[in-house]
Amino acid sequence: MGQGTIKEERHQKNINRFLVLIVVISVAIRGFLAWALELGNDEVYYWTYALYPGLSHFDHPPMVGFMIQLFSLDLYFDSELFIRMSSVLLGGANTYLIFLIGKSVKGRLTGLFAAMLYNTSVYCFVIAGIFILPDTPQLFFWLAGLYFLIISLPAEEITKQAKNRILIAGLLIGLAMLSKYTSVFLWAGAGLYILIYNRKWLKTSQLYLSAILSLIIFTPVLFWNLENNFISFTFQSERVGFFGQGLRPDYFFTELLGQILYNNPVNFLIIIFALLALLKRKFKIEPGKLRLLMLTSLPLIFLFLFFALFRRTLPHWTGPAYLGLIVVAAAWLAEKAKSGTKKNYFPRAVQFATGTLLLALTLGFVHINTGVFSFPDNPDPKKLGENDITLDMYGWQQFADKFAQLIDDDVKSGNMPAGAPIISHHWFPAAHLDYYVAHPNGIGLLAIGDLERVHKYAWINRERGQIRLGSDAWFITSSRDYQAPTPLYGKYYSTIEKPQIIKIYKGSKHVENFFVYRMRDCYLVPVDVLMEYGIDGYNH
Numbered sequence: 001m002g003q004g005t006i007k008e009e010r011h012q013k014n015i016n017r018f019l020v021l022i023v024v025i026s027v028a029i030r031g032f033l034a035w036a037l038e039l040g041n042d043e044v045y046y047w048t049y050a051l052y053p054g055l056s057h058f059d060h061p062p063m064v065g066f067m068i069q070l071f072s073l074d075l076y077f078d079s080e081l082f083i084r085m086s087s088v089l090l091g092g093a094n095t096y097l098i099f100l101i102g103k104s105v106k107g108r109l110t111g112l113f114a115a116m117l118y119n120t121s122v123y124c125f126v127i128a129g130i131f132i133l134p135d136t137p138q139l140f141f142w143l144a145g146l147y148f149l150i151i152s153l154p155a156e157e158i159t160k161q162a163k164n165r166i167l168i169a170g171l172l173i174g175l176a177m178l179s180k181y182t183s184v185f186l187w188a189g190a191g192l193y194i195l196i197y198n199r200k201w202l203k204t205s206q207l208y209l210s211a212i213l214s215l216i217i218f219t220p221v222l223f224w225n226l227e228n229n230f231i232s233f234t235f236q237s238e239r240v241g242f243f244g245q246g247l248r249p250d251y252f253f254t255e256l257l258g259q260i261l262y263n264n265p266v267n268f269l270i271i272i273f274a275l276l277a278l279l280k281r282k283f284k285i286e287p288g289k290l291r292l293l294m295l296t297s298l299p300l301i302f303l304f305l306f307f308a309l310f311r312r313t314l315p316h317w318t319g320p321a322y323l324g325l326i327v328v329a330a331a332w333l334a335e336k337a338k339s340g341t342k343k344n345y346f347p348r349a350v351q352f353a354t355g356t357l358l359l360a361l362t363l364g365f366v367h368i369n370t371g372v373f374s375f376p377d378n379p380d381p382k383k384l385g386e387n388d389i390t391l392d393m394y395g396w397q398q399f400a401d402k403f404a405q406l407i408d409d410d411v412k413s414g415n416m417p418a419g420a421p422i423i424s425h426h427w428f429p430a431a432h433l434d435y436y437v438a439h440p441n442g443i444g445l446l447a448i449g450d451l452e453r454v455h456k457y458a459w460i461n462r463e464r465g466q467i468r469l470g471s472d473a474w475f476i477t478s479s480r481d482y483q484a485p486t487p488l489y490g491k492y493y494s495t496i497e498k499p500q501i502i503k504i505y506k507g508s509k510h511v512e513n514f515f516v517y518r519m520r521d522c523y524l525v526p527v528d529v530l531m532e533y534g535i536d537g538y539n540h
Contacts, residue, residue, distance in 0.1 A: 006156070007251035011048035011343060012252065019099055019112055020490065022116060023092045026125065031088045034087065034130050036205075038436075039432070039435065040131060040392050041428040045455075046064050046065065047083055048434065049062065049064055050074070054458055055220035057224075057456050058235065058451075058458070059235065059236075061178045062231075063180075064133065064136060067137050068403060083132055087132050090140045091119075098111070098327065100147055101143065102408070104333040105286065105290075105327055106330075107292070109157040109338070110334040110338060112345065113329075113330035113331075114330035116330075117350065120354050120357045121262075121267055121326070122264050123263050124319075127316055127319070128319065130245060137175070142183060142186060145183075146296060147165075150289055152169060153166070153198060154291075154292060156451075158204060161259055163204060163206040166201075166204075170212075170214045171217065174217030174218055177221075178218060185299060185300045185320075185321070186359070190292070192295045197288065228533075229534050248310060251308045251311060251312050251313065252308045254308070255305060255315060257300070258315025258316075262319065265356065266353035266356050267353050270332075270333070270353070271325045273329075273332070273508070274332035275328065278290075293324035293328055304318050311331065349522065365524060368394050370507060381513050382479050383479055383482065389512065397436055398504055399436070399514050406502070406516065407441060413519075419442075419447055421444040422443065422446075423445075423446055423475050423489065423519065424457075424476070425449050425488050430445060430454070445464075446464060446491075448488075449529070451533065459530070462530070466526075468525075469523065470523075472520050474518065475488075475517040477517075478515070487516070490526060492519075493522055494520055494521035494522075496518075497519075499516055500515075502516060504515075
């Protein structure tokens with residue numbers, strides 16, 4: 001065996017060791033944080049997707065709920081860790097998938113660096129890798145679908161194997177679309193690639209069968225919307241509509257800054273330098289694969305930057321689009337590493353990216369649990385903590401324990417009836433109150449308000465039943481988003497008593513107030529908000 005062969009085998013083994021190390025360490029860190037942190041606003045809302053599963057939902061397709069059900073054994077294990085378990089484990093799978101994509105584009109070292117960059121992205125590691133969001137299954141199926149597109153579409157000769165792979169891609173993209181609507185951009189990118197660069201595919205039946213397969217998988221969403229007057233599509237289209245909004249450069253720069261921060265500023269710079277190096281032809285990627293990576297990335301990014309010129313957008317909507325650019329950046333890093341005299345498996349740029357992420361995670365975790373950083377607090381007790389977004393993930397269990405004691409005292413004294421429901425005005429904090437307070441205590445929670453505010457709870461209300469005439473209820477609001485109950489519910493209840501204030505602490509630091517109101521004697525039952533939209537069935 002030649003010296004060169006031995007070195008190459010050692011090189012491949014080192015890459016494998018690093019890859020395994022990345023997967024194990026990332027899963028361990030994300031698993032710990034998934035266990036240690038309380039659920040955020042969006043996460044606890046998606047718990048209701050598993051509690052009340054359906055073919056689809058008001059705001060998103062159903063896959064995130066299916067994932068929670070699968071990994072928690074249909075909520076048999078109903079803790080933060082198991083609700084987030086799919087994020088933790090699929091994050092490890094995604095690391096391997098992006099390694100495979102990088103390997104197919106420009107070798108195993110590119111795959112390794114792609115795996116590293118994936119795990120230094122705030123969006124990939126934290127938002128979709130710790131928190132449970134629709135992005136969690138979307139990233140998994142997006143990466144898997146992109147991999148099969150990469151190894152099939154650029155082929156000069158369309159073999160039977162390539163045709164089979166495009167069918168698998170259609171299956172995976174369909175599952176990605178069942179996770180989040182923006183996954184259709186994978187098909188958009190693939191379609192543009194075929195039309196511009198490889199029209200031979202237009203003569204194959206497998207391409208059309210693949211698209212049909214994606215559509216078939218997506219049909220539960222279509223059926224649900226058909227039964228519910230296409231309310232989900234209407235809601236999503238309003239979020240990205242722009243005509244008549246006027247030019248908003250502040251929204252644009254907020255979106256751009258958000259994309260930079262969500263992808264890790266260091267990663268963003270690496271991507272920019274890699275794209276500049278490509279333009280200057282300082283390194284090469286196989287043209288077909290490069291074009292496909294670009295067409296599944298840039299259109300989605302630029303489209304939402306365009307939308308952001310006119311209305312508010314959220315940076316994570318473009319998150320999957322950066323996956324292709326991560327692979328391009330990894331290819332550039334691999335090219336630079338090969339030019340050195342010594343094999344470098346952990347480039348300095350990736351070290352900076354890793355350090356940036358770990359520093360942000362450490363500071364965030366410490367502050368969430370201790371309140372070490374000071375935010376300007378309003379002296380008004382009804383606005384305490386309104387500037388600290390980390391309180392979304394802290395204090396709910398503390399409040400639940402104190403409120404449970406209040407319920408017990410009130411029921412024993414006859415001050416409130418057992419089983420009195422909690423009323424909320426918005427899907428958040430409704431879902432937090434549902435998960436941490438109502439559900440463990442076996443009491444109902446109803447969200448009463450406009451559909452734009454209560455979202456899926458409009459359907460959940462139908463499952464749980466109406467408020468009864470003459471009944472009492474609790475209303476709970478916090479100083480982070482205080483809402484006076486009388487303007488909301490004074491028309492339904494004869495009396496709304498002065499609140500009892502429950503204080504939340506981080507150590508000895510008073511950080512938030514909860515206001516607990518007793519609402520007496522319902523004399524008017526709130527209308528079913530779905531009836532206003534012509535939705536008279538009971539499909540949730």
